Amino acid sequence: MSGLLLMAPALLLLLAVFVWPLLDYAWLSLQAQSVFTGLEQVPVGTLNWQRLLADGRFWQDAWQTLRFAVVSVALELVAGLAIALLLHQRWRGRGVARSLALLPWALPTTVMALGWRWIFNDPYGPINGLLQLLGLATVPFLAAPELAWLATVVADVWKTTPFVALLLLAGLQMIPHDLYEAFALEGGTPWQGLWRITVPLLRPYIFIVLLFRLAQALGVFDLIAVLTGGGPASSTESLAVYAYLNAMRFLDFGYSATVMLGMFLLLLAGAAALLLWRRHTEVRA
Amino acid sequence: MRGRLAAIGLGLTLALAIGLLSWAWARPAAVVRVLMPAPFADATADLVAAFNGRHRDVRIAVTRGPFETDAVSDLAISSLLLGDSPYDLLLMDVTWTAKYAAAGWLQPLDPWLGAEALEPLVSGARAGNRIDGRLYRLPLVADMGLLYWRTDLMEAPPRTPDELVAISRRLQEQGRVRWGYVWQGRQYEGLSCVFLELIAGFGGHWGPTAQASGEQGFGLAGPAAARAAGWLQQLVREGISPQAVANFAEPEALQSFEAGEAAFLRNWPYAWQELQREGSAVAGKVGIATMVAEPGEPHAATQGSWGFSLLTGTPHPEAAVQVLQALTGDASQRQLVTRYGYTPTLTALFDDPELVAERPLLPQLRQALEQAVLRPLNPGYAQLSDILQRQLSALITGRGDPALAMARAGRESDLLLRASGQGLAPRPQEVSP
Numbered sequence: 010m011s012g013l014l015l016m017a018p019a020l021l022l023l024l025a026v027f028v029w030p031l032l033d034y035a036w037l038s039l040q041a042q043s044v045f046t047g048l049e050q051v052p053v054g055t056l057n058w059q060r061l062l063a064d065g066r067f068w069q070d071a072w073q074t075l076r077f078a079v080v081s082v083a084l085e086l087v088a089g090l091a092i093a094l095l096l097h098q099r100w101r102g103r104g105v106a107r108s109l110a111l112l113p114w115a116l117p118t119t120v121m122a123l124g125w126r127w128i129f130n131d132p133y134g135p136i137n138g139l140l141q142l143l144g145l146a147t148v149p150f151l152a153a154p155e156l157a158w159l160a161t162v163v164a165d166v167w168k169t170t171p172f173v174a175l176l177l178l179a180g181l182q183m184i185p186h187d188l189y190e191a192f193a194l195e196g197g198t199p200w201q202g203l204w205r206i207t208v209p210l211l212r213p214y215i216f217i218v219l220l221f222r223l224a225q226a227l228g229v230f231d232l233i234a235v236l237t238g239g240g241p242a243s244s245t246e247s248l249a250v251y252a253y254l255n256a257m258r259f260l261d262f263g264y265s266a267t268v269m270l271g272m273f274l275l276l277l278a279g280a281a282a283l284l285l286w287r288r289h290t291e292v293r294a
Numbered sequence: 295m296r297g298r299l300a301a302i303g304l305g306l307t308l309a310l311a312i313g314l315l316s317w318a319w320a321r322p323a324a325v326v327r328v329l330m331p332a333p334f335a336d337a338t339a340d341l342v343a344a345f346n347g348r349h350r351d352v353r354i355a356v357t358r359g360p361f362e363t364d365a366v367s368d369l370a371i372s373s374l375l376l377g378d379s380p381y382d383l384l385l386m387d388v389t390w391t392a393k394y395a396a397a398g399w400l401q402p403l404d405p406w407l408g409a410e411a412l413e414p415l416v417s418g419a420r421a422g423n424r425i426d427g428r429l430y431r432l433p434l435v436a437d438m439g440l441l442y443w444r445t446d447l448m449e450a451p452p453r454t455p456d457e458l459v460a461i462s463r464r465l466q467e468q469g470r471v472r473w474g475y476v477w478q479g480r481q482y483e484g485l486s487c488v489f490l491e492l493i494a495g496f497g498g499h500w501g502p503t504a505q506a507s508g509e510q511g512f513g514l515a516g517p518a519a520a521r522a523a524g525w526l527q528q529l530v531r532e533g534i535s536p537q538a539v540a541n542f543a544e545p546e547a548l549q550s551f552e553a554g555e556a557a558f559l560r561n562w563p564y565a566w567q568e569l570q571r572e573g574s575a576v577a578g579k580v581g582i583a584t585m586v587a588e589p590g591e592p593h594a595a596t597q598g599s600w601g602f603s604l605l606t607g608t609p610h611p612e613a614a615v616q617v618l619q620a621l622t623g624d625a626s627q628r629q630l631v632t633r634y635g636y637t638p639t640l641t642a643l644f645d646d647p648e649l650v651a652e653r654p655l656l657p658q659l660r661q662a663l664e665q666a667v668l669r670p671l672n673p674g675y676a677q678l679s680d681i682l683q684r685q686l687s688a689l690i691t692g693r694g695d696p697a698l699a700m701a702r703a704g705r706e707s708d709l710l711l712r713a714s715g716q717g718l719a720p721r722p723q724e725v726s727p
Contacts, residue, residue: 044396044673045714131538133549152479152540154691240481241540242688257368259677260397 031273037266044260057267066243066251067268071275074247077158078226081165085222086215088166089173094207096174097181107178114171122235125164126151129236154244157237161245165232169225173218180214181207216287223283227276248272324613329357330385331366334434334600337634341626345617352613363387363483374399374605382608383618385434388422388599389483389669389676395425396673400603402428406615418663419639422597425671431601432622435636438595438662439491441583442551442559442569444576447471451583453593455495455525458558458586462534465557474534476547477560479526481687484543486669486679487596488560489686492522494594494667495587500682501670511704512670512678512711519704524696527689540690552576560585562598563659567635582655584662597666599639631656637663674714681706 038057040050061067096107113121128134129150137147150160184207192202208215230249233239239246239254248268255265330338335358342354357380359366367390373380379399386394394400403411411429412420419436423429443451447465452458462474478484493500498518513519529535539547544561548568551559554575559565570577584593602618604611620626627643630636632652637659643649644660670678685699 043714044393048397130546131536131541147538149536149538149541152538152542152691154693157541237541238480238482240683240687241691242481242693243684244691254680257371258364258680259674260371260393261677 031270034266034270034273037263038270040263042262043264048260048262050263053263057264060264061267061271066246067248067271069243070246070248070251071272073158073245074227074229074249074272077161077165077229077245077247078223081162081169082219082222082226084162084166085170085173086218088170089218090177090211092170092174093177093181094203096178110174111171113168114175116168118168118231119235121168122164122232125160125167126236129160151237152241154242157241157245161229161233161236164236165226165229168232169222173222176218176221177211177214180211184210212290216283219283220280223279224276227279228272248275324351324610325353325355326383326610326614326617327355327357327381328383328385328602328617329359329366329370329381331359331363331600332361334385335359337630337636338621338626341621341629345620352616354617357381377607379605379607381605382610382614384603384605385600386431386603388431388433388597388601389679391422391430391601391603392425392671392673392675394603395428395430399606400430401606401608401611402430403432403604403615403618404429406611407432407619414641415639416641416644416660416663418597418660418666419599421666422599422668422671423601431603432618433599433601433639434622435600435627435630436639436659436663436666437562437598437600437637438659438666439487439560439585439598440563440565440595440662441585442561442565443581443583444471444557444579445581446579447557451581452558452586453583454588455492455586459529459532459534462557463532466533471555471557473536473550473556475529475558475560476535476539476542476550476556478542478544478547479530479535479539479687479690480541480543480546481683482543483679483683485683485686487598489522489526489682490596490667490669491560491585491594492525493518495585495591496521496525497588497591498522501668501672501678510708511701512707514682514700514704514707519700520697523686523689523700526686527692527696530690531692540687563637563655564635566655582658582662584665592667593665594667595662595665597663597668672711674710677710678707681710 037050039052039054041053041056042048042050092110096103096110128136131137131149131152132141132147134150136150140147148156150156188206189202192206197205228249229247230253233245233247233250234253237245239250249272252265252268252272255261255268259265335356338356342356346353359369367387370381370384370386374394374397384394391400407429411432412423415433416436418438419433423431423433441451447470448461452461458475462471465471466474477488479488490500493513496518498513498516500513500519530537530539536550542550544565547559548561548565550556551561552569552574566580566582568574569580584595587593602622604614604618608614622639624640624642627636627638627640628649631638631643631649635653637656638644644656650656669675672678682703685694685703688694689696689699
């Protein structure tokens with residue numbers, strides 16, 4: 010009983026900031042509340058949900074968001090692990106390198122997105138400047154649908170790899186060094202050591218990284234809003250951008266809530282899959 | 295000693311009384327709070343200061359909003375949604391009016407300004423201020439789409455789409471310019487503005503007129519929309535416009551033209567000053583014209599003006615209207631024209647020989663303004679525009695067929711209007727207006 014009492018503040022906070030808005034959104038998704046209703050709520054049953062299921066744009070954006078999240082998080086994991094391993098070694102200047110490596114993470118997303126918009130500029134950006142210097146044709150990075158989404162991935166990887174590296178570096182420091190010494194004595198190579206010792210022992214940290222980063226990447230908004238605005242031809246639009254458009258541009262709050270909830274349900278499914286995967290691997294280990 | 299104390303006491307009391315009196319006397323009866331985008335807040339700063347110096351009963355407090363149009367809209371909407379608006383007047387883009395009015399955030403100006411409020415304006419600046427017969431805004435400055443052309447590369451600007459392509463191709467083959475025509479092709483509102491001018495030039499119309507005549511597809515199902523969209527696609531496909539135009543907003547297009555890379559540019563009047571400044575490769579070599587059109591069709595200019603609207607929640611509408619009139623008045627507009635290069639809306643200013651001597655562009659701007667076309671005045675405009683932009687953006691990046699894409703945009707527009715209860719079919723359900 011006293012345990013419950015001690016937990017009450019935390020529970021109340023959770024209720025207030027998590028459960029209540031969710032219920033509010035669920036309620037809103039059953040209403041028509043838009044500029045066409047004079048912003049009054051009109052109950053429409055499951056009309057918004059029917060529209061969501063039939064809305065090609067929602068599913069296109071869902072696919073694009075998933076593609077963005079999976080590809081960028083996978084790249085961040087690989088690059089982050091490499092950087093973490095490097096920063097874990099003892100070498101001169103490591104302290105400086107550790108601080109420098111964190112810089113992209115410290116930069117506000119909108120600022121760095123503006124920077125990348127300039128870097129990818131055709132023809133005045135530095136990349137295209139270099140291409141022209143080499144006598145090559147310029148590349149319309151942000152004007153071609155098949156390139157623009159990769160541009161968003163590159164910007165995201167640049168920005169969040171330091172975060173991944175930081176978490177993994179913390180994990181590396183928890184691995185006792187004598188494990189590697191014993192492994193070396195038995196004749197193991199460093200490469201084998203990486204796969205037999207480092208990665209298995211880092212697994213809980215990798216799991217946390219995946220959880221944080223996937224949740225963040227699936228909700229991506231500011232990077233895309235600034236870098237491409239969702240274009241060209243909506244090829245980089247994420248679900249969060251679509252929900253924002255519905256609420257703030259179209260003043261269609263009922264449908265925007267439905268899009269947000271739809272996104273939440275997809276996220277929930279993803280998180281459940283990740284948890285199952287962890288349980289599965291834990292049993293095996 | 296006692297005398298001195300008494301003197302100090304008397305002095306203090308007097309000072310207090312004078313302070314209180316002057317506070318009561320100088321206390322502003324009404325503070326009119328105005329939200330403006332940063333460039334306008336800066337351009338009107340001394341006008342506001344002068345107003346505040348002249349008036350004791352009314353004071354203006356300006357909130358300097360963000361630079362970007364969309365960011366200003368976000369700020370305004372977020373604060374209006376909270377109910378109690380922190381502003382009395384809002385400086386708004388012409389496309390917001392219908393949406394804000396339908397949301398119930400604006401109050402009509404007719405009771406204060408009367409039926410003749412728009413009489414002093416040139417005809418091109420009068421449209422877009424009334425919704426359902428009620429006056430919801432008074433324009434501060436006019437704005438319209440222009441075709442900039444290079445006077446050193448040709449005798450006269452092209453008047454038809456074919457001429458523009460022919461001149462571009464010739465100049466490109468001669469190696470005198472890299473690109474023929476640069477414009478706004480990014481998936482955003484600017485693309486709708488580009489298209490609005492072209493659909494008119496190909497003999498069509500986007501929006502209400504078409505809807506009223508019973509035509510399906512919000513004007514997009516007809517041949518004019520397909521030809522206008524097809525022309526834009528052709529420009530990119532044939533290299534008249536760079537592929538990068540699909541990510542161009544106004545600054546990018548201006549940059550390319552200013553560097554001397556292109557023969558033609560579509561932009562707003564503000565670009566003129568930018569192109570004449572030091573460091574511009576085309577200073578003194580630029581002319582303006584209206585957009586190209588098929589023979590016999592109108593050379594349209596998309597209207598894009600900013601104007602003041604009165605918010606519903608204002609506690610002192612009279613004072614707010616007084617400020618609105620002062621800021622949109624003759625003296626105020628004159629200063630915005632001479633000092634900041636804006637385009638006025640008042641006929642008197644266009645006719646003023648002194649002003650014309652200082653701004654030789656004014657007669658041409660007035661001509662363009664007479665050709666102004668309005669984007670659909672619909673509460674759902676943002677969404678209708680978004681539907682169009684999506685299809686156009688796909689076409690420009692080389693995907694799809696113009697006729698099919700425009701037909702799809704037309705169907706989606708019809709669907710939206712029907713779902714909102716203002717479409718062609720009978721209302722599916724009654725919603726409060």
